Amino acid sequence: MRYVDEYRDPKAAQGLLAAIRHLAVGPLRIMEICGGHTHAIYRSGLDQLLPPEIRFLHGPGCPVCVTPAVRVDQAIALAERGCVVCTYGDMLRVPGSRGTLRQSAARGADVRIVYGSLDAVEIARRESGREVVFLAVGFETTAPANACAILRARALGLQNFSVLGSHVLVPPVLRHLLRDRDAGIDAFIGPGHVSAVVGSEDYRFLPEEYGKPVVIAGFEPLDLLEAVLWLLRQKAEGRCEVEVQYRRAVREEGSPRARAVMAEVYRVQDQEWRGIGPIPRSGLGIREAFAAFDALRRYERDLPVETEEEDARGYICGEVIQGLRTPLDCPAFGLGCTPEHPFGPGMVSSEGTCAALYRYRHPDREVTR
Protein backbone atom coordinates (compact mmCIF):
# COMPACT_ATOMS: atom_id res chain seq x y z
CA MET A 1 0.00 0.00 0.00
CA ARG A 2 1.41 3.38 -0.99
CA TYR A 3 2.72 5.49 1.92
CA VAL A 4 2.78 2.41 4.13
CA ASP A 5 4.99 -0.35 2.69
CA GLU A 6 7.90 1.93 1.91
CA TYR A 7 8.20 2.72 5.63
CA ARG A 8 8.53 -0.93 6.60
CA ASP A 9 11.59 -1.85 4.54
CA PRO A 10 13.91 -4.08 6.63
CA LYS A 11 17.09 -2.96 4.86
CA ALA A 12 16.46 0.69 5.56
CA ALA A 13 15.63 -0.29 9.15
CA GLN A 14 19.03 -2.00 9.47
CA GLY A 15 20.68 1.14 8.14
CA LEU A 16 18.86 3.31 10.66
CA LEU A 17 19.63 0.91 13.50
CA ALA A 18 23.33 0.98 12.62
CA ALA A 19 23.30 4.77 12.72
CA ILE A 20 21.41 4.69 16.03
CA ARG A 21 23.91 2.26 17.59
CA HIS A 22 26.73 4.53 16.48
CA LEU A 23 25.22 7.51 18.33
CA ALA A 24 23.70 5.78 21.39
CA VAL A 25 26.56 6.41 23.77
CA GLY A 26 24.57 7.03 26.93
CA PRO A 27 21.13 6.28 28.34
CA LEU A 28 18.21 8.01 26.65
CA ARG A 29 14.67 7.65 27.98
CA ILE A 30 12.17 8.60 25.30
CA MET A 31 8.51 9.08 26.06
CA GLU A 32 6.02 8.60 23.26
CA ILE A 33 2.67 10.17 23.92
CA CYS A 34 0.45 8.62 21.33
CA GLY A 35 -1.14 5.22 21.79
CA GLY A 36 -0.61 4.61 18.09
CA HIS A 37 3.15 4.88 18.67
CA THR A 38 2.99 2.59 21.71
CA HIS A 39 1.14 -0.01 19.66
CA ALA A 40 3.55 0.35 16.70
CA ILE A 41 6.64 0.01 18.93
CA TYR A 42 5.44 -3.30 20.36
CA ARG A 43 3.97 -4.59 17.10
CA SER A 44 7.20 -4.09 15.19
CA GLY A 45 9.44 -5.02 18.13
CA LEU A 46 11.40 -1.76 18.09
CA ASP A 47 11.89 -1.91 21.83
CA GLN A 48 13.83 -5.14 21.34
CA LEU A 49 15.81 -4.01 18.29
CA LEU A 50 17.16 -0.81 19.76
CA PRO A 51 20.36 -0.78 21.81
CA PRO A 52 19.81 -1.12 25.59
CA GLU A 53 20.76 2.53 26.17
CA ILE A 54 17.47 3.56 24.58
CA ARG A 55 14.30 2.99 26.53
CA PHE A 56 10.75 3.91 25.69
CA LEU A 57 8.46 5.28 28.37
CA HIS A 58 4.84 5.07 27.35
CA GLY A 59 2.84 8.20 28.12
CA PRO A 60 -0.91 8.72 28.57
CA GLY A 61 -1.57 8.60 24.84
CA CYS A 62 -4.84 6.74 24.67
CA PRO A 63 -8.01 8.84 24.94
CA VAL A 64 -10.15 5.76 25.55
CA CYS A 65 -7.95 4.84 28.51
CA VAL A 66 -8.14 8.26 30.16
CA THR A 67 -11.89 8.80 29.72
CA PRO A 68 -13.30 9.14 33.24
CA ALA A 69 -15.44 6.29 34.54
CA VAL A 70 -18.32 8.72 35.13
CA ARG A 71 -18.61 9.29 31.38
CA VAL A 72 -19.14 5.55 30.86
CA ASP A 73 -21.71 5.55 33.68
CA GLN A 74 -23.52 8.42 31.99
CA ALA A 75 -23.57 6.61 28.63
CA ILE A 76 -24.98 3.51 30.33
CA ALA A 77 -27.64 5.60 32.10
CA LEU A 78 -28.72 7.12 28.78
CA ALA A 79 -28.75 3.72 27.03
CA GLU A 80 -30.86 2.31 29.81
CA ARG A 81 -33.39 5.12 29.60
CA GLY A 82 -33.96 4.28 25.93
CA CYS A 83 -31.47 6.36 23.97
CA VAL A 84 -29.48 4.84 21.11
CA VAL A 85 -25.88 5.14 22.30
CA CYS A 86 -23.32 5.17 19.48
CA THR A 87 -19.60 5.07 20.09
CA TYR A 88 -16.21 3.94 18.80
CA GLY A 89 -15.65 0.19 19.28
CA ASP A 90 -12.98 0.49 21.96
CA MET A 91 -15.38 2.22 24.35
CA LEU A 92 -17.64 -0.83 24.73
CA ARG A 93 -15.30 -2.71 27.04
CA VAL A 94 -14.31 0.23 29.21
CA PRO A 95 -15.56 -0.37 32.75
CA GLY A 96 -17.48 2.42 34.44
CA SER A 97 -18.31 2.15 38.13
CA ARG A 98 -21.16 -0.24 37.37
CA GLY A 99 -20.15 -2.28 34.36
CA THR A 100 -19.53 -1.67 30.68
CA LEU A 101 -21.61 -0.58 27.72
CA ARG A 102 -21.21 -4.08 26.32
CA GLN A 103 -22.84 -5.56 29.42
CA SER A 104 -25.56 -2.96 29.14
CA ALA A 105 -26.15 -4.00 25.51
CA ALA A 106 -26.35 -7.64 26.60
CA ARG A 107 -29.18 -6.64 28.92
CA GLY A 108 -31.05 -5.15 25.96
CA ALA A 109 -29.85 -1.54 25.71
CA ASP A 110 -29.40 -0.17 22.19
CA VAL A 111 -25.65 0.37 21.97
CA ARG A 112 -24.10 0.62 18.52
CA ILE A 113 -20.51 0.74 17.32
CA VAL A 114 -19.85 3.40 14.71
CA TYR A 115 -16.77 3.76 12.57
CA GLY A 116 -17.03 7.54 12.41
CA SER A 117 -18.97 10.39 13.95
CA LEU A 118 -21.07 10.95 10.81
CA ASP A 119 -22.40 7.39 11.08
CA ALA A 120 -24.02 8.45 14.35
CA VAL A 121 -25.52 11.52 12.65
CA GLU A 122 -26.89 9.27 9.90
CA ILE A 123 -28.53 6.98 12.48
CA ALA A 124 -30.22 10.03 14.03
CA ARG A 125 -31.41 11.16 10.60
CA ARG A 126 -32.85 7.77 9.69
CA GLU A 127 -34.40 7.05 13.08
CA SER A 128 -36.01 10.37 13.82
CA GLY A 129 -38.23 8.89 16.52
CA ARG A 130 -35.23 7.85 18.63
CA GLU A 131 -32.87 9.98 20.69
CA VAL A 132 -29.34 9.29 19.54
CA VAL A 133 -26.35 10.00 21.78
CA PHE A 134 -22.81 9.81 20.43
CA LEU A 135 -20.27 9.01 23.15
CA ALA A 136 -17.32 10.86 21.64
CA VAL A 137 -13.79 10.60 22.97
CA GLY A 138 -10.50 11.71 21.52
CA PHE A 139 -7.42 13.88 21.45
CA GLU A 140 -6.95 16.79 19.05
CA THR A 141 -6.94 14.28 16.17
CA THR A 142 -10.50 13.10 16.70
CA ALA A 143 -12.05 16.16 18.34
CA PRO A 144 -12.51 18.03 15.01
CA ALA A 145 -14.27 15.03 13.43
CA ASN A 146 -16.58 14.81 16.44
CA ALA A 147 -17.20 18.57 16.21
CA CYS A 148 -18.13 18.15 12.54
CA ALA A 149 -20.87 15.75 13.59
CA ILE A 150 -22.44 18.56 15.63
CA LEU A 151 -22.11 21.05 12.77
CA ARG A 152 -23.64 18.63 10.28
CA ALA A 153 -26.45 17.66 12.67
CA ARG A 154 -27.27 21.35 13.11
CA ALA A 155 -27.22 21.90 9.34
CA LEU A 156 -29.64 18.98 8.95
CA GLY A 157 -31.91 20.44 11.62
CA LEU A 158 -31.71 17.27 13.74
CA GLN A 159 -33.30 17.58 17.16
CA ASN A 160 -32.65 14.02 18.31
CA PHE A 161 -28.85 14.02 18.22
CA SER A 162 -26.37 14.92 20.94
CA VAL A 163 -22.75 14.31 21.87
CA LEU A 164 -21.56 12.98 25.23
CA GLY A 165 -18.00 14.17 24.95
CA SER A 166 -14.69 13.46 26.62
CA HIS A 167 -12.04 15.32 24.67
CA VAL A 168 -8.53 15.75 26.00
CA LEU A 169 -5.51 17.81 24.99
CA VAL A 170 -1.91 16.63 24.73
CA PRO A 171 0.18 19.67 25.77
CA PRO A 172 -1.41 20.14 29.25
CA VAL A 173 -0.84 16.51 30.25
CA LEU A 174 2.80 16.79 29.19
CA ARG A 175 3.20 19.84 31.41
CA HIS A 176 1.56 17.89 34.20
CA LEU A 177 3.98 14.98 33.76
CA LEU A 178 7.04 17.22 33.70
CA ARG A 179 5.97 19.45 36.55
CA ASP A 180 4.37 17.07 38.98
CA ARG A 181 5.88 13.68 38.24
CA ASP A 182 9.36 12.36 37.85
CA ALA A 183 9.34 9.76 35.14
CA GLY A 184 12.94 10.57 34.18
CA ILE A 185 12.02 11.62 30.67
CA ASP A 186 14.96 12.77 28.52
CA ALA A 187 13.16 13.36 25.23
CA PHE A 188 9.81 13.05 23.49
CA ILE A 189 8.48 11.49 20.34
CA GLY A 190 5.63 13.84 19.45
CA PRO A 191 2.22 12.59 18.30
CA GLY A 192 2.01 12.58 14.49
CA HIS A 193 -1.70 12.82 13.91
CA VAL A 194 -2.46 15.22 16.76
CA SER A 195 0.23 17.41 15.20
CA ALA A 196 -1.27 17.02 11.71
CA VAL A 197 -4.19 18.96 13.21
CA VAL A 198 -2.56 21.39 15.65
CA GLY A 199 0.85 21.81 14.03
CA SER A 200 4.29 21.68 15.62
CA GLU A 201 4.30 25.01 17.47
CA ASP A 202 2.33 23.72 20.46
CA TYR A 203 5.33 21.71 21.69
CA ARG A 204 7.90 24.48 21.81
CA PHE A 205 7.48 24.75 25.57
CA LEU A 206 9.11 21.32 25.92
CA PRO A 207 12.58 22.41 24.78
CA GLU A 208 12.18 26.04 25.84
CA GLU A 209 10.80 25.59 29.36
CA TYR A 210 11.83 22.05 30.25
CA GLY A 211 14.92 21.40 28.12
CA LYS A 212 13.40 18.32 26.48
CA PRO A 213 13.87 17.76 22.73
CA VAL A 214 10.91 16.59 20.62
CA VAL A 215 10.69 14.84 17.29
CA ILE A 216 7.16 14.56 15.88
CA ALA A 217 7.00 11.19 14.17
CA GLY A 218 4.93 9.06 11.84
CA PHE A 219 3.61 5.64 12.75
CA GLU A 220 5.54 3.15 10.64
CA PRO A 221 8.70 1.44 11.94
CA LEU A 222 11.06 3.53 9.79
CA ASP A 223 9.36 6.73 10.95
CA LEU A 224 9.93 5.80 14.57
CA LEU A 225 13.52 4.71 13.99
CA GLU A 226 14.25 7.94 12.17
CA ALA A 227 12.74 9.90 15.07
CA VAL A 228 15.01 8.09 17.54
CA LEU A 229 18.01 8.84 15.32
CA TRP A 230 17.07 12.52 15.14
CA LEU A 231 16.76 12.75 18.93
CA LEU A 232 20.23 11.20 19.26
CA ARG A 233 21.61 13.69 16.72
CA GLN A 234 20.12 16.59 18.67
CA LYS A 235 21.85 15.29 21.77
CA ALA A 236 25.16 14.68 20.00
CA GLU A 237 25.11 18.14 18.43
CA GLY A 238 24.01 19.89 21.62
CA ARG A 239 20.69 20.98 20.12
CA CYS A 240 17.33 20.94 21.90
CA GLU A 241 14.36 21.74 19.68
CA VAL A 242 11.12 20.61 18.06
CA GLU A 243 11.72 18.74 14.81
CA VAL A 244 9.17 17.20 12.50
CA GLN A 245 10.10 13.81 11.06
CA TYR A 246 6.52 13.21 9.82
CA ARG A 247 6.68 16.03 7.29
CA ARG A 248 4.44 14.28 4.80
CA ALA A 249 1.54 14.95 7.18
CA VAL A 250 2.57 17.67 9.63
CA ARG A 251 2.85 21.32 8.65
CA GLU A 252 3.99 23.97 11.12
CA GLU A 253 0.50 25.48 11.22
CA GLY A 254 -1.30 22.12 11.30
CA SER A 255 -4.70 22.06 9.64
CA PRO A 256 -6.25 25.55 9.83
CA ARG A 257 -9.65 24.18 8.79
CA ALA A 258 -9.71 21.50 11.51
CA ARG A 259 -8.53 24.03 14.10
CA ALA A 260 -11.28 26.44 13.07
CA VAL A 261 -13.92 23.72 13.46
CA MET A 262 -12.60 22.89 16.93
CA ALA A 263 -12.57 26.54 17.98
CA GLU A 264 -16.14 27.02 16.75
CA VAL A 265 -17.61 24.08 18.67
CA TYR A 266 -15.45 23.69 21.79
CA ARG A 267 -13.99 25.72 24.59
CA VAL A 268 -11.03 24.70 26.74
CA GLN A 269 -11.99 23.50 30.21
CA ASP A 270 -10.59 21.63 33.21
CA GLN A 271 -10.68 17.89 32.70
CA GLU A 272 -10.52 14.72 34.76
CA TRP A 273 -8.09 12.08 33.41
CA ARG A 274 -8.77 8.54 34.46
CA GLY A 275 -5.84 7.17 36.43
CA ILE A 276 -4.23 10.62 36.69
CA GLY A 277 -6.80 13.01 38.17
CA PRO A 278 -7.89 16.53 37.29
CA ILE A 279 -5.64 18.64 35.07
CA PRO A 280 -6.45 22.34 34.57
CA ARG A 281 -7.43 23.43 31.05
CA SER A 282 -6.68 20.01 29.58
CA GLY A 283 -10.02 19.19 27.95
CA LEU A 284 -12.61 20.50 25.53
CA GLY A 285 -16.25 21.14 26.40
CA ILE A 286 -19.05 21.99 23.98
CA ARG A 287 -19.79 25.71 23.71
CA GLU A 288 -23.05 27.19 24.97
CA ALA A 289 -24.11 27.96 21.38
CA PHE A 290 -24.35 24.20 20.78
CA ALA A 291 -26.04 23.35 24.10
CA ALA A 292 -28.86 21.50 22.32
CA PHE A 293 -26.26 19.04 21.00
CA ASP A 294 -24.46 18.61 24.32
CA ALA A 295 -25.74 15.50 26.11
CA LEU A 296 -24.33 16.76 29.42
CA ARG A 297 -26.68 19.75 29.27
CA ARG A 298 -29.58 18.10 27.50
CA TYR A 299 -29.89 15.24 29.98
CA GLU A 300 -28.39 17.07 32.94
CA ARG A 301 -31.09 15.97 35.37
CA ASP A 302 -30.88 12.28 34.43
CA LEU A 303 -27.14 11.81 34.53
CA PRO A 304 -25.02 10.44 37.34
CA VAL A 305 -22.54 13.18 38.27
CA GLU A 306 -19.82 11.94 40.48
CA THR A 307 -18.35 8.50 40.72
CA GLU A 308 -16.10 7.29 43.42
CA GLU A 309 -12.78 7.37 41.58
CA GLU A 310 -12.09 3.68 41.45
CA ASP A 311 -9.74 2.45 44.07
CA ALA A 312 -7.09 0.63 42.13
CA ARG A 313 -7.15 -2.36 44.51
CA GLY A 314 -3.38 -2.44 44.73
CA TYR A 315 -2.94 -2.12 40.99
CA ILE A 316 -0.79 0.59 39.54
CA CYS A 317 -2.82 1.78 36.54
CA GLY A 318 -2.21 5.48 37.13
CA GLU A 319 1.55 5.07 37.41
CA VAL A 320 1.66 2.86 34.31
CA ILE A 321 -0.26 5.26 32.09
CA GLN A 322 2.03 8.10 33.17
CA GLY A 323 5.12 6.09 32.30
CA LEU A 324 6.30 5.93 35.92
CA ARG A 325 6.18 2.12 36.07
CA THR A 326 5.67 -0.69 33.55
CA PRO A 327 2.78 -3.18 33.42
CA LEU A 328 5.27 -5.87 34.48
CA ASP A 329 5.39 -4.24 37.91
CA CYS A 330 1.65 -4.78 38.33
CA PRO A 331 0.35 -7.83 40.20
CA ALA A 332 -2.77 -7.98 38.04
CA PHE A 333 -1.13 -7.75 34.60
CA GLY A 334 -2.19 -10.81 32.64
CA LEU A 335 -3.43 -12.40 35.85
CA GLY A 336 -7.04 -11.36 35.94
CA CYS A 337 -6.52 -8.08 34.11
CA THR A 338 -6.58 -8.88 30.40
CA PRO A 339 -7.94 -7.11 27.28
CA GLU A 340 -11.09 -9.23 27.58
CA HIS A 341 -11.54 -8.29 31.24
CA PRO A 342 -9.72 -5.04 31.82
CA PHE A 343 -9.49 -3.76 35.40
CA GLY A 344 -8.06 -0.39 34.56
CA PRO A 345 -7.31 2.22 31.93
CA GLY A 346 -4.10 0.76 30.43
CA MET A 347 -5.80 -2.45 29.41
CA VAL A 348 -9.11 -1.20 28.02
CA SER A 349 -7.98 -0.16 24.54
CA SER A 350 -5.57 -1.88 22.16
CA GLU A 351 -3.48 1.27 22.32
CA GLY A 352 -3.16 1.25 26.07
CA THR A 353 0.30 0.40 27.39
CA CYS A 354 -0.88 -2.75 29.15
CA ALA A 355 -2.98 -4.05 26.25
CA ALA A 356 -0.21 -3.45 23.69
CA LEU A 357 2.34 -5.23 25.89
CA TYR A 358 -0.09 -8.06 26.61
CA ARG A 359 -0.89 -8.59 22.95
CA TYR A 360 2.65 -8.63 21.63
CA ARG A 361 4.74 -9.90 24.54
CA HIS A 362 2.60 -12.06 26.77
CA PRO A 363 2.88 -14.89 27.62
CA ASP A 364 4.88 -16.77 25.01
CA ARG A 365 7.24 -14.15 23.75
CA GLU A 366 10.27 -12.82 25.49
CA VAL A 367 9.18 -10.09 27.82
CA THR A 368 10.37 -6.57 27.12
CA ARG A 369 12.93 -5.08 29.43
Next chain:
Amino acid sequence: MCLAVPARVLEITEDNMAVVDVGGVRRTVCLDLVTDVRVDDYVLVHVGFALQRIDQREAKRQAERLAAMFSGEPGGADAT
Protein backbone atom coordinates in the same frame (compact mmCIF):
# COMPACT_ATOMS: atom_id res chain seq x y z
CA MET B 1 -7.46 5.88 18.49
CA CYS B 2 -5.45 8.41 16.53
CA LEU B 3 -4.92 5.88 13.75
CA ALA B 4 -5.07 7.39 10.27
CA VAL B 5 -4.48 5.52 7.04
CA PRO B 6 -3.37 6.82 3.65
CA ALA B 7 -5.94 6.73 0.86
CA ARG B 8 -6.09 7.94 -2.74
CA VAL B 9 -8.95 10.24 -3.69
CA LEU B 10 -10.94 8.67 -6.56
CA GLU B 11 -13.87 11.02 -6.82
CA ILE B 12 -15.22 14.08 -5.06
CA THR B 13 -18.97 13.78 -4.60
CA GLU B 14 -21.77 16.07 -3.51
CA ASP B 15 -22.02 17.41 0.02
CA ASN B 16 -18.23 17.74 0.33
CA MET B 17 -17.64 13.99 0.50
CA ALA B 18 -15.15 11.88 -1.46
CA VAL B 19 -14.76 8.28 -2.54
CA VAL B 20 -11.26 7.08 -1.68
CA ASP B 21 -9.21 3.94 -2.18
CA VAL B 22 -7.77 2.61 1.09
CA GLY B 23 -5.42 -0.22 0.12
CA GLY B 24 -7.84 -1.53 -2.51
CA VAL B 25 -11.05 -0.88 -0.56
CA ARG B 26 -13.42 1.90 -1.58
CA ARG B 27 -14.71 4.11 1.17
CA THR B 28 -16.60 7.36 1.47
CA VAL B 29 -14.96 10.05 3.58
CA CYS B 30 -15.87 13.58 4.58
CA LEU B 31 -13.76 16.54 3.38
CA ASP B 32 -15.00 19.09 5.94
CA LEU B 33 -11.61 19.25 7.72
CA VAL B 34 -9.41 19.84 4.68
CA THR B 35 -9.15 22.36 1.89
CA ASP B 36 -7.93 22.03 -1.68
CA VAL B 37 -8.13 18.25 -1.97
CA ARG B 38 -8.22 17.01 -5.58
CA VAL B 39 -8.73 13.70 -7.33
CA ASP B 40 -5.54 11.59 -7.18
CA ASP B 41 -4.30 13.33 -4.03
CA TYR B 42 -3.44 11.08 -1.12
CA VAL B 43 -5.08 11.91 2.18
CA LEU B 44 -4.85 10.52 5.71
CA VAL B 45 -8.22 9.09 6.71
CA HIS B 46 -9.28 9.14 10.37
CA VAL B 47 -12.75 8.07 11.64
CA GLY B 48 -14.36 8.76 8.28
CA PHE B 49 -12.69 12.12 7.67
CA ALA B 50 -9.80 13.21 5.49
CA LEU B 51 -7.55 14.64 8.19
CA GLN B 52 -4.68 15.99 6.11
CA ARG B 53 -3.38 15.84 2.56
CA ILE B 54 -0.15 13.84 2.22
CA ASP B 55 2.64 16.08 0.97
CA GLN B 56 4.13 13.97 -1.80
CA ARG B 57 7.24 16.14 -2.09
CA GLU B 58 8.06 15.63 1.58
CA ALA B 59 7.40 11.90 1.22
CA LYS B 60 9.89 11.80 -1.66
CA ARG B 61 12.47 13.67 0.42
CA GLN B 62 12.11 11.10 3.18
CA ALA B 63 12.49 8.26 0.67
CA GLU B 64 15.76 9.84 -0.48
CA ARG B 65 16.98 10.19 3.11
CA LEU B 66 16.18 6.55 3.78
CA ALA B 67 17.89 5.43 0.59
CA ALA B 68 21.01 7.30 1.75
CA MET B 69 20.99 5.25 4.96
CA PHE B 70 22.41 2.26 3.16
CA SER B 71 24.51 3.92 0.53
CA GLY B 72 27.62 4.46 2.64
CA GLU B 73 26.80 7.84 4.13
CA PRO B 74 28.90 8.48 7.26
CA GLY B 75 27.25 6.85 10.25
CA GLY B 76 24.54 5.57 7.95
CA ALA B 77 26.08 2.44 6.45
CA ASP B 78 24.90 -0.95 7.53
CA ALA B 79 27.35 -2.18 10.15
CA THR B 80 26.94 -5.77 8.99
